[in-house]
Amino acid sequence: MCGIVGALGNKNIVNEVLYGLKTLEYRGYDSAGIAIYGKKLTIFKNKGRVKDLEKKLLNKKINNKFAFAHTRWATHGEPSKKNAHPHNVGAVTIVHNGIIENYQEIKNKYEFSKFYTSDTDSEVIAHLINFYFKKTTNFLDAFILALKELKGSYAIAAFCNKEPDKVLVSSFNAPLILAKNNVNIYFSSDISALLKFSNQFTYLKNKDIGILNLNSFILMNNKKRILKRDTFLTNLSAEDTSLGNYEHYMLKEIFEQPLSVDNTIKSLIDKNKILSSAFGEDSIKIFNNINHISLIGCGTSYHAGLVSKFWFQEYSNLTCEVNVASEFTLNKKIKNTLFIAISQSGETADTLSAIRNIKKSNLGNTLSIINRESSTLQRLTDLSFHTKAGVEIGVASTKAFTTQLISLYALAICIGKTKKLINISSEKKLVKTILDIPKKIKKILANTNKISTLTKHLNGYSAVIYIARSILYPIALEGSLKMKEISYLFAHSYPSGELKHGPLALISKGFPVVCLIANNGLKNKILSNLKEVESRGANVIIFTNDKEVFNQNKKNSFFIDVKDSNLNPLLFNIPLQLFAYYYAKSIGTDIDKPRNLAKSVTVE
Numbered sequence: 001m002c003g004i005v006g007a008l009g010n011k012n013i014v015n016e017v018l019y020g021l022k023t024l025e026y027r028g029y030d031s032a033g034i035a036i037y038g039k040k041l042t043i044f045k046n047k048g049r050v051k052d053l054e055k056k057l058l059n060k061k062i063n064n065k066f067a068f069a070h071t072r073w074a075t076h077g078e079p080s081k082k083n084a085h086p087h088n089v090g091a092v093t094i095v096h097n098g099i100i101e102n103y104q105e106i107k108n109k110y111e112f113s114k115f116y117t118s119d120t121d122s123e124v125i126a127h128l129i130n131f132y133f134k135k136t137t138n139f140l141d142a143f144i145l146a147l148k149e150l151k152g153s154y155a156i157a158a159f160c161n162k163e164p165d166k167v168l169v170s171s172f173n174a175p176l177i178l179a180k181n182n183v184n185i186y187f188s189s190d191i192s193a194l195l196k197f198s199n200q201f202t203y204l205k206n207k208d209i210g211i212l213n214l215n216s217f218i219l220m221n222n223k224k225r226i227l228k229r230d231t232f233l234t235n236l237s238a239e240d241t242s243l244g245n246y247e248h249y250m251l252k253e254i255f256e257q258p259l260s261v262d263n264t265i266k267s268l269i270d271k272n273k274i275l276s277s278a279f280g281e282d283s284i285k286i287f288n289n290i291n292h293i294s295l296i297g298c299g300t301s302y303h304a305g306l307v308s309k310f311w312f313q314e315y316s317n318l319t320c321e322v323n324v325a326s327e328f329t330l331n332k333k334i335k336n337t338l339f340i341a342i343s344q345s346g347e348t349a350d351t352l353s354a355i356r357n358i359k360k361s362n363l364g365n366t367l368s369i370i371n372r373e374s375s376t377l378q379r380l381t382d383l384s385f386h387t388k389a390g391v392e393i394g395v396a397s398t399k400a401f402t403t404q405l406i407s408l409y410a411l412a413i414c415i416g417k418t419k420k421l422i423n424i425s426s427e428k429k430l431v432k433t434i435l436d437i438p439k440k441i442k443k444i445l446a447n448t449n450k451i452s453t454l455t456k457h458l459n460g461y462s463a464v465i466y467i468a469r470s471i472l473y474p475i476a477l478e479g480s481l482k483m484k485e486i487s488y489l490f491a492h493s494y495p496s497g498e499l500k501h502g503p504l505a506l507i508s509k510g511f512p513v514v515c516l517i518a519n520n521g522l523k524n525k526i527l528s529n530l531k532e533v534e535s536r537g538a539n540v541i542i543f544t545n546d547k548e549v550f551n552q553n554k555k556n557s558f559f560i561d562v563k564d565s566n567l568n569p570l571l572f573n574i575p576l577q578l579f580a581y582y583y584a585k586s587i588g589t590d591i592d593k594p595r596n597l598a599k600s601v602t603v604e
């Protein structure tokens with residue numbers, strides 16, 4: 001995890017780097033630091049947020065040639081000033097995102113322990129470059145030699161005060177991008193930090209080395225051969241990352257969902273047809289050959305996979321399994337499997353690792369659903385669809401999830417169509433229901449007061465259970481994940497039929513139970529489960545699209561206007577996001593940056 005950002009040039013360097021660092025706080029926010037070079041190198045760092053670092057820098061921002069900064073999500077060593085980056089050893093200063101798996105081995109081999117000042121894995125990089133610099137007296141050679149010994153993942157920026165005309169950068173299995181404008185040169189973990197300064201970016205490929213100076217940058221490999229890398233243009237802008245009039249990014253992003261879904265639909269559908277080309281050039285060839293689908297993701301993206309399993313079974317008539325990426329194993333090879341990786345960031349280490357293993361073992365074709373164009377996952381997979389959620393900043397994923405769902409729904413139909421299971425007129429009907437979704441989301445968002453009132457049922461309790469059945473069970477999982485993440489309330493989900501097999505023992509008078517009731521063939525079964533908890537004193541909160549259930553429970557229920565059972569997940573999801581949001585707000589947690597979490601999880 002962690003975010004790094006830097007700039008070289010002559011204008012506004014420190015202000016721009018601090019601005020960029022704030023936008024990277026989603027990657028970690030337990031400590032922050034910056035190295036600034038004007039006439040000499042100065043390092044500032046602290047435990048806590050970028051805004052605290054900023055206070056230290058007041059009046060120290062002028063006449064600097066470069067600055068690079070880091071915001072940390074602790075892995076090795078507690079959040080503290082001494083563990084914050086940059087790390088300086090002798091002539092060398094570095095910032096690092098990733099994990100150096102063999103840092104202990106290197107520390108022992110070169111006896112760095114005596115001089116070690118932090119508990120981090122990252123500090124070893126500064127020691128190692130400094131060690132080689134003393135031997136070679138050449139910064140680039142020292143950098144290359146040090147990189148060769150590192151195992152794990154890294155995005156590194158390094159500075160040597162004996163060669164202050166340059167900054168060296170490199171990355172391996174961690175994102176790093178370069179950009180420039182007429183005045184400055186930039187690097188960052190993510191384009192969002194730089195959208196204010198440029199819209200043209202160059203991604204480093206694994207092990208590329210960048211040499212950056214005040215006016216330009218070049219890329220080379222570790223044999224010093226110059227490399228050419230494509231640049232890509234984005235139409236995202238800095239406004240996409242602004243809070244506007246909202247109190248929290250999470251709320252803003254919940255309210256952006258009609259637009260995000262609409263934008264996503266526009267790149268999936270044309271003239272009542274789902275475009276197979278939206279998933280990539282070879283999609284038809286690949287879709288024709290698949291017999292099995294294996295979905296891979298983490299957290300919220302995993303939940304999107306769980307929902308879509310129902311759609312792949314129904315519309316594509318395929319067997320389908322869903323895997324938590326960190327648990328993915330290669331032991332069951334099924335011929336003609338399409339592996340679908342779902343990831344908002346496209347940079348999640350667990351998901352990338354699963355896909356890399358699949359590719360290495362040549363197990364089948366891969367497709368990614370990502371919300372970041374040119375992300376590592378997109379570049380790794382054979383086919384890809386870029387959801388148009390726009391930049392998501394709140395750590396708890398909302399609009400990205402909804403656009404993942406709509407994309408997977410369209411993909412299931414598209415595969416079914418390619419396999420001739422869905423004819424033109426059925427496709428047209430399905431497309432019409434998709435086109436209606438943004439309107440229906442808007443309708444839910446117009447009625448948020450009721451949801452806010454329902455959160456009162458949670459007051460005074462230290463846990464809540466969510467129950468649902470079938471395709472809504474993953475939505476209960478997602479709803480309870482949102483609740484845990486942002487309110488720290490212990491929230492757990494069960495398929496409602498499972499209660500009697502154990503969890504019912506948890507229910508006592510007043511215990512809150514959130515119940516998702518769909519107006520379909522399962523209604524009576526879940527109503528029986530509801531009775532089971534009610535008769536044991538549970539305090540029930542109902543989300544339903546069944547008018548009768550709603551009318552009988554007006555005080556403690558919320559009505560969702562959706563008729564098509566297969567689309568229930570898309571709409572039931574929205575009030576659950578708001579339910580978690582309003583509860584977290586009522587107890588005053590840090591909603592956009594909940595404790596212990598980061599948005600882009602780049603460690604395994």
Ligand code: F6R
Pocket residue numbers: 298299300301302342343344345346347348351395396397398481482485599600601
């Ligand atoms: C929860 C949340 C996480 C992410 C997970 C995977 O609100 O955002 O559970 O879904 O870390 O991230 P991506 O989708 O970037 O792979």
